[in-house]
Amino acid sequence: MSKVEEFSNHIKNGYTCKGDFITLGGAMLDGVPVGGEAHVNIALKTLNRHGLIAGATGTGKTKTIQVLSEQLSKNGIPVLMMDIKGDFSGIAMPGIEQSFITERHGKINLPYETKSFPVELMTISKQNGVRLRATVSEFGPVLFSRILDLNDTQGGVVAVIFKYCDDHHLPLLDLKDFKKVLQYITDEGKAEIEKEYGRISTASTGSILRKIIELEQQGAAMFFGELSFDIDDLMRIDKNGNGYVNIIRLTDIQDKPKLFSTFMLSLLAEIYSTMPEQGDAGRPELVIFIDEAHLIFDQASKALQDQIETIVKLIRSKGIGIYFITQNPQDIPAGVLSQLGLKIQHALRAFTANDRKAIKMTSENYPLSDYYKTDEVITQLGIGEAFVTALNEKGIPTPLVATMLRAPMSRMDVLTSQEIDSLISESKLAKKYNEEIDRESAFEILDKKITAAEEQAAKKAEEIAKQKEADRQAKQAPARKTSTRRSTAQNPVVKVLTSATFIRGALGILSKMFKK
DSSP, rough: HHHHHHHHHHHHHHHSSSSOOEEEEEEEEETTTTTOOOOOEEEGGGHHHHHHEEEEESSSHHHHHHHHHHHHHTTOOEEEHHHHHHOOOOSBBOOOOOHHHHHHHHHTTOOOOOOOOOOOEEEESSSSSEEOOOOHHHHHHHHHHHTTOHHHHHHHHEEEEEEHHEEEEEEEEHHHHHHHHHHHHHHHHHHHHHHHHHOOOOHHHHHHHHHHHHHHTGGGGBBSBOOOOOGGSSSOOOOOBBOOEEEEGGGGGGTTTTHHHHHHHHHHHHHHHOOOOOSEEEEEEEEETTTTTHHHEEEEEEEEHHHHHHHHHHHHTTTTTEEEEESSSSOOOOHHHOOOOOEEOOOOOOOHHHHHHHHHHTTTTSSSSSSSOOHHTTTTTTEEEEEEEBBOOOOOOOOOOOEEOOSSSSSSOOOOHHHHHHHHHHHHHHHHHHOOOOOSSHHHHHHHHHHHHHHHHHHHHHHHHHHHHHHHHHHHHHHHHHHHHHHHHHHHHHHTTTTHHHHHHHHHHHHHHHHO
């Protein structure tokens, strides 16, 4: 048996699936596809075991995600794609078969067809699309504190705020609600809070407010609010049995990692809390692709990273697969990396000593192979080629195989602005979620309470002022009368001149003078 035949049998044995599967491409040896039946098949039942797609810029990671999304959708499995670079929307349109595609598929012995897939364009920012929102209440005090990177004392204050709002029926919908409550317990409601829940430090509330303002500056105000997105709307299947590909357009938040981390953590937490346990199901309920995954972890606090790692470990039991896309596997924390079953490694480039060290470390993350020197081949892979290792149906890692990946069936380019507008205008979800709702919540209720208290205080102050003025005038009036009487009595000259005796005497003298 030749080396090629031996290798082909090795791959067929390692990647044979008894149940439903998707095919990524054909196996390669010494840089050449071996053809035949040496296909790289991934069992659908293992796709909730998460995965990694890594490689240098320009090596074909986006097209690999496109291929995976197409194959999942074709099998009736919905997809959620975080599109940071904005180059994934073409999946909504059929591709065009060109000569290089026909040649590629001939080499790997796979048929090729063009096909479009059902797509929903979504957004958490100012971009056009189905608006995704969540309320502050849905986060809860623990998750909200971790997003803000608060210490234990500050987290305790947040817990008191949530408890106070629950006890007094104050809905916390958006950030202005939370800020209003924070203001109220610091000023007007300070005595009320201290009586019910204990003293709260103004230093703590000031720190929390600054953290919220930092989050607002990254655009989070648009994300917090109503109508909250219903996770069930991510699980839709079209009339032809294809799973919807939900694309979240994130091109304008690349420089806002705090917002991205907040959104991702809230989304994963909501999916985890909403979805029922699936056990060992035969296929995933939803597969999530997170492009430029390092943005989640770059500026995330240790508490936030721990929370994401915990959810990644647990969420697969709900039938959810998460796939991280990044340039280097080292961008992903070790605790998360260890949870990833499917690994697709595109080429890495060795330009510096640090690059070579990183390549060596990356190679050590993959199974040993009798057919490849992994650290050498990883630098020689072409565009659309990658090392692949997965889990078989028994959960055992499959052999490492250099793979020529199949070409996407859909358009390998972005939609035009007119196509995007048309897609959104026809969307049922856009009509459902894009209406802004600002019902009465903590902000309005406390605002009315504070205004009423201020009006009552002003009225009371006015009554007190009027009473003081009346009292002052009452005291001044008798004082003037007493002063006049005293003045007359105390002046003897006036008393003599105005007496009856003096007047009669004066008139008598005058009469005698006129008679003479």
